[in-house]
Amino acid sequence: xxxxxxxxxxxxxxxxxxxxxxxxxxxxxxxxxxxxxxxxxxxxxxxxxxxxxxxxxxxxxxxxxxxxxxxxxxxxxxxxxxxxxxxxxxxxxxxxxxxxxxxxxxxxxxxxxxxxxxxxxxxxxxxxxxxxxxxxxxxxxxxxxx
Numbered sequence: 001x002x003x004x005x006x007x008x009x010x011x012x013x014x015x016x017x018x019x020x021x022x023x024x025x026x027x028x029x030x031x032x033x034x035x036x037x038x039x040x041x042x043x044x045x046x047x048x049x050x051x052x053x054x055x056x057x058x059x060x061x062x063x064x065x066x067x068x069x070x071x072x073x074x075x076x077x078x079x080x081x082x083x084x085x086x087x088x089x090x091x092x093x094x095x096x097x098x099x100x101x102x103x104x105x106x107x108x109x110x111x112x113x114x115x116x117x118x119x120x121x122x123x124x125x126x127x128x129x130x131x132x133x134x135x136x137x138x139x140x141x142x143x144x145x146x
Contacts, residue, residue: 002028003052003061005045006108010064010071011036013108013116017062020117026124043074050078053102061103062120072105079145082138087111092119096126098134 002021006014011033021028031048033040046063053061053075061083063071068085075083083103084095095101104123106116128134 001056001059002026003031003049003059004028004063005031005033005049005061006064007033007040007042007045007066007071008036008038009042009066010106010108013106013113014062014064016113016117017064017106017120020120042071046071046074047078050075050081050083050103054078054080059102060124062106063103064106064108066107066109068105068107072103075103075105080142082141086119086123089119089122092122093126096123097129098131100128100134100138 004014004017018028018030031052032045042065049061049063053059061075063075063083065071072083072085075081081103082099082101083105084091084099084101085105086092086095087107104120106120
């Protein structure tokens with residue numbers, strides 16, 4: 001399951017992400033925003049997405065905003081979430097391979113939607129490497145969270 005959320009800045013891109021997921025037959029749940037309201041606040045949606053990901057092992061989240069930065073910061077406040085801002089092929093693959101990122105943060109401003117959708121597709125299909133050194137590093141982060 002994919003959990004999805006954005007503020008007003010990411011609203012249009014979120015609609016395109018939904019179409020992509022539907023086209024690939026990937027189940028998702030939209031945590032908002034459900035309308036484009038310039039007064040909304042990204043933490044409201046990103047924290048809901050992150051909580052859902054943390055509750056459901058093996059799930060992933062997608063948070064979208066103007067820059068993706070605040071969205072990742074908000075999501076990373078939830079124990080068990082590893083959110084990564086992804087802006088190129090390298091960050092899309094390494095965030096999954098090395099960090100087992102379970103939430104992707106996309107920026108809607110300054111990046112063509114087609115590029116964001118391509119990066120999302122790459123991120124979704126990239127597995128965690130399960131290399132010992134990466135598992136060890138993630139375990140250290142998890143211990144600190146506790």
